[in-house]
Amino acid sequence: FDRPSRSDALSALRKYLAFHATASNEGEFDARLDEPTDPVSSTAVFQVEREMQVAVRGQLDRLEPGLVAIDEGREVSVSTGRIDILARDVDGRHVVIELKAGRCPAGALEQALGYAQALREERDDVSSVRVVLIAAEFSDRMRAAARAVPDVGLRTYQFSLQFEEVG
Numbered sequence: 001f002d003r004p005s006r007s008d009a010l011s012a013l014r015k016y017l018a019f020h021a022t023a024s025n026e027g028e029f030d031a032r033l034d035e036p037t038d039p040v041s042s043t044a045v046f047q048v049e050r051e052m053q054v055a056v057r058g059q060l061d062r063l064e065p066g067l068v069a070i071d072e073g074r075e076v077s078v079s080t081g082r083i084d085i086l087a088r089d090v091d092g093r094h095v096v097i098e099l100k101a102g103r104c105p106a107g108a109l110e111q112a113l114g115y116a117q118a119l120r121e122e123r124d125d126v127s128s129v130r131v132v133l134i135a136a137e138f139s140d141r142m143r144a145a146a147r148a149v150p151d152v153g154l155r156t157y158q159f160s161l162q163f164e165e166v167g
Contacts, residue, residue: 109133
């Protein structure tokens with residue numbers, strides 16, 4: 001290659017692997033080339049959301065005074081999925097808290113509202129449910145949609161580092 005580009009290199013690598021697979025009947029390498037090349041993999045996002053969950057659980061009162069987790073530290077399953085954090089507010093209302101690492105993806109509001117509705121339908125002790133969606137940032141469209149739905153709140157988060165001198 002005079003000036004190899006990523007696509008040229010991948011094309012050459014695919015051809016080599018196809019040749020290698022044909023020659024040795026091992027096609028296992030081809031699948032790896034079709035995986036996303038985004039540096040933020042779904043595994044990494046999942047890990048960040050798990051860490052967020054631990055951090056948010058430890059600071060529910062900072063999210064909203066009087067908010068307490070009622071899910072025994074575990075995600076609650078409903079017919080539409082798994083609620084990241086289920087809490088109760090000072091007025092006794094259930095609060096579905098959905099966490100998203102980074103920018104809030106399309107469909108997240110729909111997801112959280114689906115959890116809230118399923119919770120209402122599946123539990124006799126639940127009549128009123130609010131939704132809090134937490135992400136680093138929200139699109140203008142999502143902000144507008146959230147304003148149109150009662151009992152939905154959007155919250156952003158930020159990370160900060162603290163440093164301590166070691167002996």
